[in-house]
Amino acid sequence: MLVSQQQKLQDEIQALVGRHGRTRAALMPVLQELQERHASVSDFAMQVVADELGIHPAEVYGVVSFYAFLHHQPRGRFQIRLCQTISCDLGGKARVARQLENELGIRFGETTPDGRFSLEWASCLGMCDQGPALLVNDRVYTRVSPEQVHRILDDCRKVFGAHAAQSAHAAHA
């Protein structure tokens, strides 16, 4: 990471700590916001958070590695979480899973080489009456059938295209 990028991240974490408080109880909200913005919490970020909150970095790593929604390895821009628990299983999640792997060319637990998509299993998403269910970031899809998988991924690609165009426009301006 470039020094300027490190500095930027450090400033960002200081601002987050300023907002959530310089206490251990602020750790989760700080990590959750970092996760949301950067799709992971890097080693460097964990070190800075530890310094800011006055705790050992191993404590921060312990927390990041405990929770399924926090990652210290980079993840895709779109995190796809397919529910693997019983009702979605009865509803046919196995075929949806296979089709997700086919469309993305990756297995569960992997990220596409272009950094767009990560594929993960999730435990019960609370959509049991409308399974199989999956989350794409914070958006829920229900009653997903194998033939709908392609369209869900296309929705994401469109959003990604729009954002890419926006940032290109911003850079140009």
Next chain:
Amino acid sequence: MQPTSSKKTPLTFDTIAAGQGLAAALKKSRADIIGEVSASNLKGRGGAGFPTGTKWNLAAAAQVHEGGAKYVVCNADEGEPGTFKDRVLLLDYADLVFEGMTIAARAIGATRGILYLRGEYVYMRPHLEAVLARRRKDGQLGADILGTAGFTFDIEVRMGAGAYVCGEETALIESLEGHRGEPRNRPPFPVNTGFLGQPTVVNNVETLAAVSAILARGAAWFKAMGTERSAGFKLFSVSGDCAEPGVYEFPLGITIAEMLEKVGGTGAKAVQIGGASGTCVPAAAFGRRIAFEDVATGGSIIVFGQGRDMLHVAKNFMEFFVEESCGQCTPCRAGNAKLLEGVEMLERGACSSAYLQELLALCETMQLASKCGLGQSSPNAFVSIMTHFQDEILGRTVAAH
């Protein structure tokens, strides 16, 4: 597809006007609020069934330490497989839930409330924040609530991050404090030593909504429903092999057969009551009642049709617990892995009856020796499925799969 409404029956909560319960509570003394809740016989709707009035009494009597404050925490970490009634409550009846928290705060003398929302429900957060903002504007939160001098209380939403174990109240508190979600030893209980070491009431979403209804309509009205030991109405999350899966309201004490008829699930092979941590009830026992004194549940009902392979069901549950065990204590961490391994042996047709008996003995150890409710209840599904469906499980040939 986009999610659709899960509500299948009109709910009693539809008939409770927002604000009525809180207004009634503010006319009562603190002791009388708790008295009303105790008299209603309301038991915790998360599944454990602890009497809400008793919990509040303990928290009301507890001393605040060194300039801190008491807390009311709403447990919205609805993670039990097959449970989704809190999703409906949070989306359609958020006012009743926040009102219940405010009533609890009044009763125990709390000044801060936290709604711990599971990470999977992050899409509800903007809605919940909007309801909170409106309540602040209307004087239902903040300083001197509804003109009651000295009654100050506010609520913040905190997010979980995908850990089932955080539905256990001490793990939830650990998570709020910025730690791994590892349950604490109990005692001390959160009513004395909870969030930041302060007296804390942790109640389920549905419990808090029910509190608003009880204060609005009175304990006698609530108690008239249900059975003697399981008062009131209850929401059920029904999924699996039935015509009309969704959220239903039934009085406690309903038999499994009656329920199956209402949800279009008659002729089922078995029903899982209480989610992955609950028990699997075979058709022969569908006359049993869903109540704290018979088959208890936080509301999860999963229907298995005739064609379902019960070993596959057991495997799904064991995979869930291997994934979700926090790993802190050995009976749960190693026990669940051993049970999953046993299921895989059974799948291959490579498990002797003697070894199955050893696994069932291990289940007993896990129930007795695990530190928290997760480990203690994780073998329930395995035990009930192995007991009731042994004839379809033993002696499998690999070709069958």
